[in-house]
Amino acid sequence: MMKEQDRIEIDVVQMLKVLWKRKLIIALAAIISGAIAFGYSSFVIKPEFTSTTRIYVVNRNQGDKPGLTNQDLQAGSYLVKDYREIILSQDVLEKVVADQKLNIDAKTLARKVQVTVPADTRIVSISVRDGLPEEASRIANALREVASQKIISVTRVSDVTTLEEARPAQSPSSPNIRRNTILGFGAGAGLVIVVVLIIELLDDRVKRPEDIEEVMHLSLLGVIPNLDKIK
Numbered sequence: 001m002m003k004e005q006d007r008i009e010i011d012v013v014q015m016l017k018v019l020w021k022r023k024l025i026i027a028l029a030a031i032i033s034g035a036i037a038f039g040y041s042s043f044v045i046k047p048e049f050t051s052t053t054r055i056y057v058v059n060r061n062q063g064d065k066p067g068l069t070n071q072d073l074q075a076g077s078y079l080v081k082d083y084r085e086i087i088l089s090q091d092v093l094e095k096v097v098a099d100q101k102l103n104i105d106a107k108t109l110a111r112k113v114q115v116t117v118p119a120d121t122r123i124v125s126i127s128v129r130d131g132l133p134e135e136a137s138r139i140a141n142a143l144r145e146v147a148s149q150k151i152i153s154v155t156r157v158s159d160v161t162t163l164e165e166a167r168p169a170q171s172p173s174s175p176n177i178r179r180n181t182i183l184g185f186g187a188g189a190g191l192v193i194v195v196v197l198i199i200e201l202l203d204d205r206v207k208r209p210e211d212i213e214e215v216m217h218l219s220l221l222g223v224i225p226n227l228d229k230i231k
Contacts, residue, residue, distance in 0.1 A: 018200050019193060026196075030189035037184025038177065047172035051137035052127040053144045054163040057083065057151065083124050084115040086154055087147040095146050100139060113143065123163060133168035140166035 019026070086092065093106035093113075102109065114127040126144055130136035148160035 015197060015200065019196060022192070022196050026189050026192045029192040030185045033188025033191075034181050034185035037187075038181040041175045041177045041180040045175045046131055048129045048131055048174045049133035049136050049169040049171075050127050050129050050173035051133065051140045051166035051169055052125055052164070053140045053166035054123055054125050055144055055148060056161045056163050057122045057124065057155075057157050058159040058161065082155060083117060083151060086150050087115050087124070087126060087143065088113060089150070092143070092146050092150050096139065096143050099146070100142050102139070109139070112139070126166075128166070129173065133170075137166040137168045 088110055090106055093109050096102070097104065097106055097109060112129045114129075116125045116127070117123065118125075126140055126147070128136045128140040128143065130139065144162065144166070148162075151157060151160050
């Protein structure tokens with residue numbers, strides 16, 4: 001068991017008072033770290049633009065049916081991972097790289113692509129990130145065309161219809177300057193708060209009359225007033 005003298009008791013009120021005394025340092029650290037995060041996000045990180053195209057996959061037996069049935073939706077949900085794997089397959093990516101004469105390889109292109117499928121739908125969204133908005137949309141549309149043909153040939157679906165073509169984005173999708181600035185602000189303040197609290201907890205100097213009673217287990221007979229504060 002830990003000895004009584006080795007215990008560290010935390011006085012929440014006292015900790016709050018300590019933090020209040022250091023409020024200017026905490027605020028200054030938060031402002032500085034927030035400004036650094038803002039500057040880094042605005043001037044150092046290269047902005048990236050995201051363009052998204054969407055396709056609709058038609059079941060091979062759906063041609064004669066007027067609409068979707070529950071069976072169709074359930075069958076489509078099983079193919080969600082298949083569609084994603086086909087779109088991100090080496091054959092599809094390499095063909096896009098070759099057709100569009102991209103200066104990147106298939107692995108690099110895969111890191112730029114995100115494939116999502118909303119639940120209970122046959123709609124597939126293909127998003128591509130790039131430093132140039134026109135390039136992102138061009139790659140996304142090219143990937144859609146190549147992937148559509150691959151999906152038809154592999155899964156034997158009736159058709160893959162384009163719901164929405166990718167268009168150049170008007171504003172960058174990353175970095176999120178506002179979020180990064182807030183995170184920097186909070187990180188700076190949090191770091192200083194942690195440091196101040198650790199220093200306070202490790203400081204074993206007697207600062208209050210109660211400290212003598214708690215450490216030495218003796219009754220306090222009296223307190224000598226600070227004459228400087230009385231004047």
